[in-house]
Amino acid sequence: MSLFKKSLIQKSYKYKLLEDGISKEDILEAKNVLDSKQITMASKTRKFEEMFAKKMGTKYALMVNSGSSANLLAIFAAGNPLRQNNLKKGDEVIIPVLCWSTSLWPLVQFGLKPVFIDIDPKTLNVNEDELIEKITPKTRCIFLVNVHGNSCDLFKVKKIAKKKKIILIEDSCESLGSKLKNKYLGTFGDFGTFSFFYSHQITSGEGGMIVCNNDKDYEILFALRSHGWLGGTRFYTRKLKSYNYYAKRYPSLDPRYIFVNSGFNLRPTDIQAAIGLNQFTRLKKLIRNRKQNRRLIINSLKKDKRWKNQFQFIEPAKNINPSWMGLPIIIDKKYKKQKMKFLSYLDSIGIETRPIISGVFTNQPATKLYNLNPTKKKFNKAQSVQELGFLIGLHQKKISKDNLFLIRDSFLNIDKI
Numbered sequence: 191m192s193l194f195k196k197s198l199i200q201k202s203y204k205y206k207l208l209e210d211g212i213s214k215e216d217i218l219e220a221k222n223v224l225d226s227k228q229i230t231m232a233s234k235t236r237k238f239e240e241m242f243a244k245k246m247g248t249k250y251a252l253m254v255n256s257g258s259s260a261n262l263l264a265i266f267a268a269g270n271p272l273r274q275n276n277l278k279k280g281d282e283v284i285i286p287v288l289c290w291s292t293s294l295w296p297l298v299q300f301g302l303k304p305v306f307i308d309i310d311p312k313t314l315n316v317n318e319d320e321l322i323e324k325i326t327p328k329t330r331c332i333f334l335v336n337v338h339g340n341s342c343d344l345f346k347v348k349k350i351a352k353k354k355k356i357i358l359i360e361d362s363c364e365s366l367g368s369k370l371k372n373k374y375l376g377t378f379g380d381f382g383t384f385s386f387f388y389s390h391q392i393t394s395g396e397g398g399m400i401v402c403n404n405d406k407d408y409e410i411l412f413a414l415r416s417h418g419w420l421g422g423t424r425f426y427t428r429k430l431k432s433y434n435y436y437a438k439r440y441p442s443l444d445p446r447y448i449f450v451n452s453g454f455n456l457r458p459t460d461i462q463a464a465i466g467l468n469q470f471t472r473l474k475k476l477i478r479n480r481k482q483n484r485r486l487i488i489n490s491l492k493k494d495k496r497w498k499n500q501f502q503f504i505e506p507a508k509n510i511n512p513s514w515m516g517l518p519i520i521i522d523k524k525y526k527k528q529k530m531k532f533l534s535y536l537d538s539i540g541i542e543t544r545p546i547i548s549g550v551f552t553n554q555p556a557t558k559l560y561n562l563n564p565t566k567k568k569f570n571k572a573q574s575v576q577e578l579g580f581l582i583g584l585h586q587k588k589i590s591k592d593n594l595f596l597i598r599d600s601f602l603n604i605d606k607i
Contacts, residue, residue, distance in 0.1 A: 193261055201283070204540030205593045207516065208513060209387040212465065219464040227462060239399070241470060246374050248401040250408040253463060254415060257385025257398035258292035259365035259456040261296050264359045264381040264400060265296035267410045268331060272451065274406075275355060281330035286316050288568045289335045290547050291556070293361045297333065298458060303446040304551060304562055305329070308569040310342075313507040314518060314546065318342040322350055336365040337374045337547065338504065339512035340583075344370055344378040351379075359383070363398070364547075366391040366475045367513030386466050389511045389583060391480070391513055392473055394466035403433060410451065418453030477513045480584040484514050487582075490594050496602040500525065513580040518546050526535035526577060532607050533580060539600055541582065549576035 195206070223234060235253050243251035254260050269277035277283075279301035285294060287306040302420030305322050310317045315336040320556045321342065325391070332351055334342070351358040362368070363385035376382030386397035399484065402408055409432055420436060437445040439534060469476070488503055502520040505603050521529055533543050548554065550572045552563040582597070 195462075196590070200424075202540075204366070204541040204548075205246050205582070205596060206214055206542045207544065209585050210587060211388055211393045211581075212395075213468075216465045216468050219468045220461050221366050223460045223464045227294035230459060232460050233455045234460040234467060235458055238467040238470065239464045241467065242363065242403050244399055245470070245473075246377050246382075249403040250398050250411075251401045251585050252408070252411050252415060253458045253466075253597045254398045254400060254456045254463070255398050255458045256296075256456075257361075257383055257387060257390075258350045260363075260383035260385070260400040261292050261361055262454070263411055263456060265300050265302070265333075265412055266381055266414055266452075266454075266553045267304075267381065267407060267409040268357050268359065269300050270408055270414070270451065272406065275332055275357065277357065277386055282328040283333050284324055284329055285319060285333045285542070286337075286572075287550050287552055288314060288337065288547055288575065289361075289551050290363070290382050291551070291554075293333065294562075298560055298562070302331070302591045303304045304568070305565070306563065306569065308571045309337075309575070311520070311571045311575050312503055313342070314338060314575065315340050315342050315507065318344075318346045321347060325350070325356070329356055331359065333359045334379070334381075334545075335361045336368065338366045338516060338518055339365045339375075339514045340504065340506065340507045340510055341365070341368070341370055341375050344375070345374075352484075363387075363409040364390065364515045365472055365513060369511040372511075379413075380404070380407065384572075386462070386469075387605060391476060392466060392469035394462040394469070397462040397466050406470070412453045413449075413451040414453045415456045416453060417455060418449045420448045420450050422517050441558065470525065476586045479586055479588060481512075483584050483589045484517055486589055486594060487517060488599055490598040491601060494598060494602060498514055498605075501601065514584050516544075516583050518579060518581050520575065521578045521580075521604070522580060528604070529578065529580075531602055535607055538598070538599060541597065541600060543580045546575055546579040548580050 239251045239253050282303045282305050283297050284305050284307055286309055288309045307316055358377050358379035359381045360379045362382055365375045366384050382401045384399045387396040409430055436448050436450055491497055500522050504518045536543055550569055559561055564602055
């Protein structure tokens with residue numbers, strides 16, 4: 191930790207995880223919402239949801255205040271008593287050990303039992319054959335994390351999940367716009383989640399989206415997002431098929447204030463929606479720019495006379511057309527002991543780095559607090575990624591020559607660290 195004392199304080203980096211993520215046009219869209227004084231969730235949110243669902247090829251999309259909240263809603267909707275095939279407390283859920291905390295905590299918060307599995311270090315995702323081998327009669331849900339624009343063979347996983355009546359949830363918070371055989375990641379399962387956090391493919395500062403294709407699932411999500419409330423805004427209520435049913439069955443209640451379920455308050459603002467919607471309209475361009483920056487960085491390293499295979503780069507899995515969020519990098523194992531010193535060096539010269547997600551999550555002290563790995567199982571492939579891997583950002587605009595040379599020269603200095 192002492193290596194990173196300076197970075198714990200707000201610091202200005204020469205090469206950040208994301209630079210200039212909010213355009214002047216995005217700011218203008220947000221200002222227009224402020225000027226309208228309709229700040230809370232309303233028409234902009236609805237428009238963004240409709241455009242998102244159409245683009246992704248799903249029947250429904252529901253915006254929330256973060257990708258983390260989308261994950262929370264996915265689990266609590268999957269376990270809701272209004273759902274026919276629903277999760278129960280104590281059910282087992284397969285989840286990759288290389289994950290973010292908010293992929294895992296909804297499972298714990300609902301009372302489910304996480305069953306961690308290792309990953310394929312070549313793609314950072316699970317191997318579908320190894321996943322299928324882990325399925326037991328106790329498996330009731332598979333919670334996949336599509337890491338950094340990659341995935342396993344979701345067609346194969348979906349087929350087995352459907353056959354065994356296992357709920358499939360995709361956390362695609364890092365993979366918006368990636369396709370597997372022309373089908374978007376996040377659209378294979380019962381639920382798919384996305385994040386618009388600052389360094390992601392598009393950003394609204396905070397914000398997220400959850401998609402589904404089932405009418406009942408959508409109505410459950412809708413209620414859970416906002417206190418279990420069926421009403422609340424003219425932009426939504428009349429679109430719900432069950433609205434008239436509840437209004438007629440409970441005539442003594444004000445139809446604008448009917449609570450049909452439990453719930454949270456995970457609503458976004460129209461300010462977030464306006465920014466996210468404006469960015470979403472240029473998603474294709476942003477994906478193309480990130481791909482170009484990734485290619486430029488890798489080529490600048492590999493074409494230099496100092497290149498000695500000091501690093502490995504994660505490549506797209508089979509049949510994946512990736513939408514890269516960042517650039518995961520694996521250091522050659524001969525530099526293993528120098529890794530933290532090397533990252534400290536990058537930090538000192540102005541290159542911002544972060545772990546690949548959060549490493550092996552069973553290594554985190556919080557999992558020990560909740561005894562989530564009671565057998566102390568080892569996950570050697572993910573452990574190798576934690577020990578040798580790190581990530582730098584990919585920007586929405588073409589990388590400058592200065593930053594390209596900064597990355598090249600500092601990385602190829604690893605032999606001298």
